[in-house]
Amino acid sequence: MALWNWKLRNRLVLVSHKPTAVTISFTQRELVTYDLAGRLLGMYQDGTHLRRGLDNSIQKRWRTETGLGTDLQQQLLTPWQARELVEKYRPQVALLLEDQASRESCPETAAVFRRIAGYSYEHLQDSASEFHQIYGHVPILPPDQYRALVLQATDGCTYNRCTFCTLYRDKPFMVHDPDEFRRHIDRVVSFLGAGLSYRNSVFLGDANALAISQERLIELLEIVRTASDVRPALDSGGLHAFLDIYTGVRKNAAQYSALKELGLRRVSLGVESGCEALLEFVQKPGTREDIIKVVSTLKAAQLAVVVILMVGLGGQRFSQEHLEDTVSLVRSLPLAKGDIIYLSRFEPTPQAPYLSIAAAQGVRPLSPPAMHDEIRRWKTLLDREVGRQGIKISPYSFQRFVY
Numbered sequence: 001m002a003l004w005n006w007k008l009r010n011r012l013v014l015v016s017h018k019p020t021a022v023t024i025s026f027t028q029r030e031l032v033t034y035d036l037a038g039r040l041l042g043m044y045q046d047g048t049h050l051r052r053g054l055d056n057s058i059q060k061r062w063r064t065e066t067g068l069g070t071d072l073q074q075q076l077l078t079p080w081q082a083r084e085l086v087e088k089y090r091p092q093v094a095l096l097l098e099d100q101a102s103r104e105s106c107p108e109t110a111a112v113f114r115r116i117a118g119y120s121y122e123h124l125q126d127s128a129s130e131f132h133q134i135y136g137h138v139p140i141l142p143p144d145q146y147r148a149l150v151l152q153a154t155d156g157c158t159y160n161r162c163t164f165c166t167l168y169r170d171k172p173f174m175v176h177d178p179d180e181f182r183r184h185i186d187r188v189v190s191f192l193g194a195g196l197s198y199r200n201s202v203f204l205g206d207a208n209a210l211a212i213s214q215e216r217l218i219e220l221l222e223i224v225r226t227a228s229d230v231r232p233a234l235d236s237g238g239l240h241a242f243l244d245i246y247t248g249v250r251k252n253a254a255q256y257s258a259l260k261e262l263g264l265r266r267v268s269l270g271v272e273s274g275c276e277a278l279l280e281f282v283q284k285p286g287t288r289e290d291i292i293k294v295v296s297t298l299k300a301a302q303l304a305v306v307v308i309l310m311v312g313l314g315g316q317r318f319s320q321e322h323l324e325d326t327v328s329l330v331r332s333l334p335l336a337k338g339d340i341i342y343l344s345r346f347e348p349t350p351q352a353p354y355l356s357i358a359a360a361q362g363v364r365p366l367s368p369p370a371m372h373d374e375i376r377r378w379k380t381l382l383d384r385e386v387g388r389q390g391i392k393i394s395p396y397s398f399q400r401f402v403y
């Protein structure tokens, strides 16, 4: 990392130039970060964090006191607000280039500044259109993978019928053939350009790419490994993917070991609950036995595992059973240090079939204070069960995702 002072007219600003990004501290309470291609990544302004996605949406996050403790709030900026923000800083970066002495002693940083100065809001909108052409959309990643380089080996979800989930409803499931996948990687690499250095792992999209047949999967992972531009991200953080339980049971430990040899490091499982009656209610396939089998097989292959649980999924009706059965399920999983349990707060989307089914069956949602207590109860009980083994238990919000 290099730290420099650059002159902005008559004052100094601190610039940190890392191999992954450039951060400019205009004041101690105002920091802006760009990737090395010059695209805005995010900023910090007086207690508020803002994060820009490749689709050019900007999400604002801040903490508020709710009377139940502090709560993280988030809000998407309107295009008008996003434009104002981008255009607030861009001219200031252009002005930094007037500092001839710094420009000459930091030519690489100056080159990034020139790229930043060229990224007007309209230019970022064009970049977002290109992103959509390449990816369609990237609806969700596990929180530990927000900086991953997403490579889409598949589109959509193999199942697509859980009543609470609309993430991939508009995308029929499709496996990409090796030539298509190679072309996809080439397009991603050229799109990100110097910004590729910000990506610190590889995530194989979409919802359950590991469901692909073993032979095809090996072919696709070989392509990832031999793509020289992708290699730094792969070597840095390894390969990650989602896996659903009902297709996860179809591979054995030797097959998962072979994938590990090709770079697979951690697998994220949408378990949601250990309560079979609730899984049936939301039409999520797979039993407790299947969940234990998949986790045991992945651990036998020495892979790290993420278990995603959805707090509040069964509303008031399932609340106690959901918690008790899930804690007993977690107790029987061979989790170890390095594994993660994510507690995702259930927030039904209006388009999902869940709401009408729940209303028809009298399943009432948890109120915000009840949900707050529920999350605390889950975290306390799970911490007691597995926290001491070095298993991290963290919150996970679908709503907070920006890629």
Ligand code: SF4
Residues within 6 Å of the ligand: 157, 158, 159, 160, 161, 162, 165, 166, 167, 168, 207, 244, 270, 284
């Ligand atoms: S929850 Fe997972 S398995 Fe179910 S429809 Fe959504 S992506 Fe597919």
